[in-house]
Amino acid sequence: MHIVSLLSSSLLFGTLSHAIALPAADSSIHGRHARQGAYHHRDGLASRTPVAKLARQNTNTTIPTADGPEFWLELLAHQGVSPLGPSGYTTFRNVKAFGAVGDGVTDDTDAINEAISSGGRCGQGCFSSTVTPAIIYFPAGTYVVSSTIFDYYNTIIVGNPNALPVLKAASGFKGGSLIDGDPYFTESLNWPSTTVFWRQVRNIVLDTTEVAAGTGISAIHWPTAQATSLQNIVFELSAQDGTQHQGIFCESGSAGFAGDLVFNGGKVGAAVGNQQFTMRNLTFNGVGTAISHSWNWGWTYQGLSINDCEVGIDISTGGTTQGSVGSITVFDSSFMNTPVAIKSAQSESSLPPTAGSIILENISIDNVNVVVEGPSGTVLQGSAASQVIAGWGQGNQYTPDGPTRFAGEITPVSRPAGLLDGDRYFQRSKPQYEGFPASSFSSVRDGGATGDATTDDTNALQTVINSAAASNKVVFLDAGVYKVTKTLTIPANTKIIGEAFPVILSSGEFFNDKSAPKPVIQVGQVGEEGQVELSDFIISTQGAQAGATLIEWNLASLSEPSGLWEVHTRVGGFAGSQQTTAECPKTPGTVITEADENCIVAYMLMHVTPSASNLYIENCWLWVSDHDIDVEKEADGGQITLYSGRGLNIESTKGNIWLSGTSVEHNVLYEYQFVSTKNIYMGQIQTETAYYQPNPNALIPFAPEPSIHDPDFESSCASSTGNCAVGWGLRVVDSQDLHVYGAGLYSFFDNYDATCSAYGGNGGGQNCQNSIFSIEGDSSITVYNLNTLGSKSMVDKDGESLASFSDNIGVFTNNIAHFKTE
Numbered sequence: 160m161h162i163v164s165l166l167s168s169s170l171l172f173g174t175l176s177h178a179i180a181l182p183a184a185d186s187s188i189h190g191r192h193a194r195q196g197a198y199h200h201r202d203g204l205a206s207r208t209p210v211a212k213l214a215r216q217n218t219n220t221t222i223p224t225a226d227g228p229e230f231w232l233e234l235l236a237h238q239g240v241s242p243l244g245p246s247g248y249t250t251f252r253n254v255k256a257f258g259a260v261g262d263g264v265t266d267d268t269d270a271i272n273e274a275i276s277s278g279g280r281c282g283q284g285c286f287s288s289t290v291t292p293a294i295i296y297f298p299a300g301t302y303v304v305s306s307t308i309f310d311y312y313n314t315i316i317v318g319n320p321n322a323l324p325v326l327k328a329a330s331g332f333k334g335g336s337l338i339d340g341d342p343y344f345t346e347s348l349n350w351p352s353t354t355v356f357w358r359q360v361r362n363i364v365l366d367t368t369e370v371a372a373g374t375g376i377s378a379i380h381w382p383t384a385q386a387t388s389l390q391n392i393v394f395e396l397s398a399q400d401g402t403q404h405q406g407i408f409c410e411s412g413s414a415g416f417a418g419d420l421v422f423n424g425g426k427v428g429a430a431v432g433n434q435q436f437t438m439r440n441l442t443f444n445g446v447g448t449a450i451s452h453s454w455n456w457g458w459t460y461q462g463l464s465i466n467d468c469e470v471g472i473d474i475s476t477g478g479t480t481q482g483s484v485g486s487i488t489v490f491d492s493s494f495m496n497t498p499v500a501i502k503s504a505q506s507e508s509s510l511p512p513t514a515g516s517i518i519l520e521n522i523s524i525d526n527v528n529v530v531v532e533g534p535s536g537t538v539l540q541g542s543a544a545s546q547v548i549a550g551w552g553q554g555n556q557y558t559p560d561g562p563t564r565f566a567g568e569i570t571p572v573s574r575p576a577g578l579l580d581g582d583r584y585f586q587r588s589k590p591q592y593e594g595f596p597a598s599s600f601s602s603v604r605d606g607g608a609t610g611d612a613t614t615d616d617t618n619a620l621q622t623v624i625n626s627a628a629a630s631n632k633v634v635f636l637d638a639g640v641y642k643v644t645k646t647l648t649i650p651a652n653t654k655i656i657g658e659a660f661p662v663i664l665s666s667g668e669f670f671n672d673k674s675a676p677k678p679v680i681q682v683g684q685v686g687e688e689g690q691v692e693l694s695d696f697i698i699s700t701q702g703a704q705a706g707a708t709l710i711e712w713n714l715a716s717l718s719e720p721s722g723l724w725e726v727h728t729r730v731g732g733f734a735g736s737q738q739t740t741a742e743c744p745k746t747p748g749t750v751i752t753e754a755d756e757n758c759i760v761a762y763m764l765m766h767v768t769p770s771a772s773n774l775y776i777e778n779c780w781l782w783v784s785d786h787d788i789d790v791e792k793e794a795d796g797g798q799i800t801l802y803s804g805r806g807l808n809i810e811s812t813k814g815n816i817w818l819s820g821t822s823v824e825h826n827v828l829y830e831y832q833f834v835s836t837k838n839i840y841m842g843q844i845q846t847e848t849a850y851y852q853p854n855p856n857a858l859i860p861f862a863p864e865p866s867i868h869d870p871d872f873e874s875s876c877a878s879s880t881g882n883c884a885v886g887w888g889l890r891v892v893d894s895q896d897l898h899v900y901g902a903g904l905y906s907f908f909d910n911y912d913a914t915c916s917a918y919g920g921n922g923g924g925q926n927c928q929n930s931i932f933s934i935e936g937d938s939s940i941t942v943y944n945l946n947t948l949g950s951k952s953m954v955d956k957d958g959e960s961l962a963s964f965s966d967n968i969g970v971f972t973n974n975i976a977h978f979k980t981e
């Protein structure tokens with residue numbers, strides 16, 4: 160997250176007081192510009208998007224609402240605990256146990272809100288919390304609600320995937336959205352949107368069709384940040400002429416992932432503004448504008464299917480003088496029977512110069528008149544027949560010299576075969592094991608693990624993991640905090656799924672020797688082959704853990720990829736971590752020459768070792784906390800100084816690794832590092848540099864270790880002045896065929912002072928650090944829509960800058976639409 164929003168949250172949405180009553184419409188403001196005092200109001204959508212003229216027919220109204228097979232999650236014993244939460248706290252809540260009927264007639268509003276809010280959870284006025292996680296479960300049924308459902312902090316809303324429940328707005332519905340993920344109780348959002356972490360909504364139909372078409376309503380209001388997801392949701396919106404319904408309304412945040420969504424009808428399917436996002440496998444049928452951006456820095460769309468809409472993606476907000484949409488990267492997608500696929504405001508002279516940058520790769524069109532419409536007409540002509548656009552873009556190009564301003568064809572990436580499924584990129588949604596009987600799951604609580612944050616659960620967990628792998632069962636990690644004092648080994652054939660983001664918490668001296676680092680979880684031994692699937696849990700450390708590598712991945716997966724979905728790291732800054740504002744406060748006024756040993760949280764967050772291969776990682780947030788989640792809001796947002804040596808280090812020699820919607824933040828030496836690897840797909844990667852750097856710089860407290868190829872900053876900083884020895888956002892060494900479909904590399908601070916990243920009219924200072932992206936040795940990499948912030952140089956090759964921020968000024972970040980090393 161970026162703390163500035165938190166500091167100035169009351170300023171950000173100062174004019175949003177009617178956001179509850181209105182749909183997205185006139186309420187989208189780019190938060191960061193707001194902070195600079197340059198509010199970008201958006202005209203009401205009503206005046207911008209012509210009323211639907213095409214016949215709007217929901218082409219897919221077959222919603223499985225009948226009772227299907229029960230879902231194992233409902234049938235298992237619910238033994239999750241929250242050891243640091245209120246006593247007697249319940250994590251699993253079936254809405255029917257709270258009186259919801261789901262018969263399509265009864266008003267279930269109060270019952271559902273009670274299921275979410277009961278038990279002293281983090282709702283109105285709460286800053287944030289890690290100690291009251293909950294799963295709200297919807298069995299099959301149609302749940303009629305008459306007013307907004309308020310989604311609390313740290314909440315998973317999940318329906319039966321075998322028979323999707325329908326949440327249906329009654330005809331007289333009161334409220335701006337069916338589900339509100341962050342309400343405006345005042346003029347500000349209840350939680351600053353960049354601090355809304357660890358939440359999901361999945362397997363549900365959100366239906367607003369009973370509400371009068373002319374009434375503004377959103378199915379879900381979703382201003383959120385990292386470690387959040389929307390998965391397997393059908394949006395049923397009024398398809399009548401003049402409809403004012405929209406599916407997702409997101410006006411701000413720093414997210415995030417959404418996938419497997421279907422939108423039927425409505426004026427806008429997704430009305431979205433956020434720093435960055437990864438959205439995959441979205442289908443829009445008969446929507447006015449499928450996707451409308453109020454602002455963004457970078458956005459990755461994989462597998463869009465846009466059918467029978469008027470406009471596919473509108474990124475023209477702000478027009479030619481105040482463009483507020485940074486960039487979109489769209490690939491393996493189709494547009495059908497849609498007159499205008501993409502509407503943009505970019506031209507040679509539009510401002511800011513790189514706003515509205517676009518990359519398209521493998522786009523099929525069928526009956527699309529205009530593929531890209533610019534401010535003065537067609538930029539890329541479509542056709543009545545079907546056609547494939549192999550590669551096209553607009554913006555600034557470095558191949559690798561530049562900038563060259565372009566709007567035209569690009570040579571698409573030569574896709575490594577190992578990353579493909581047929582001829583498109585492999586993709587796999589988080590498995591929910593919906594077809595499995597309850598008897599296929601092994602609960603760790605049943606196996607004797609306590610999850611009480613105090614007992615050493617290492618042996619109990621290990622026993623359950625080993626026996627589940629041997630008997631083809633899925634480990635169910637019940638909600639709880641599981642303390643471990645030795646490495647947990649994860650053998651081939653392991654599947655682990657968590658309930659409400661349980662935590663594996665390393666603790667003790669075993670993990671505190673930085674000269675002999677130890678994995679907290681170790682997936683496969685070197686040379687081991689097989690498949691592993693892990694999802695929905697958090698790995699953390701407690702107290703000084705200078706030798707803890709949170710995840711070590713050695714497993715080679717030869718037949719099918721292994722996967723990691725919503726497995727996050729969170730080190731320090733939460734109740735029970737022993738590294739909170741009390742122990743590790745920020746101290747920008749003191750020159751730090753030596754780190755406080757008690758505030759060293761980790762050695763490395765994740766290591767993909769040379770023997771590992773074929774690993775699909777989706778929506779994982781490797782986070783070193785920048786603020787304390789469980790303190791009450793303080794003036795500085797509870798910022799803390801913590802030291803984790805390294806972020807994600809990939810050294811797989813065979814490669815074939817997918818990073819779909821991942822982010823790595825606040826490590827000392829680097830966030831992402833690739834060494835002697837190959838064949839990597841990355842689709843929106845995001846980083847933030849540690850806020851305290853360069854006080855101390857990246858050489859404190861970990862001496863660069865050659866065996867894991869740490870940067871030493873010696874050559875790169877030999878002749879440099881300024882903020883040089885600061886952690887890399889992205890470092891690539893001797894690696895081939897790295898393909899980045901969207902990157903946001905951000906450095907907001909210089910010793911906790913954000914002046915260095917202030918937009919300030921024309922790019923401001925951009926001197927939080929000299930360089931943020933380093934390509935070294937014999938490496939080949941393509942980056943679509945590289946967005947950097949706070950770094951003078953946007954990309955360096957062997958210590959020389961290839962691109963200066965000042966040549967690539969964008970909406971707040973600086974953008975290069977197309978970069979490649981050769």
Ligand SMILES: *[C@@H]1O[C@H](CO)[C@@H](O)[C@H](O)[C@H]1NC(C)=O
Nearest residue numbers: 218219220221222223393442
């Ligand atoms: C319609 O929806 C059903 C259920 O989600 C799905 O199985 C089917 O493939 C969909 N059909 C189309 C044409 O999208």
Ligand SMILES: *[C@@H]1O[C@H](CO)[C@@H](O)[C@H](O)[C@H]1NC(C)=O
Nearest residue numbers: 391419420421440586587588
């Ligand atoms: C895309 O989402 C639909 C549900 O909306 C799902 O049935 C389908 O399997 C998904 N496709 C991929 C490739 O994940």
Ligand SMILES: *[C@@H]1O[C@H](CO)[C@@H](O)[C@H](O)[C@H]1NC(C)=O
Nearest residue numbers: 491492493521523581582583
């Ligand atoms: C292009 O994307 C489509 C999906 O729209 C996919 O079916 C096809 O395999 C992809 N082709 C290539 C060459 O990537």
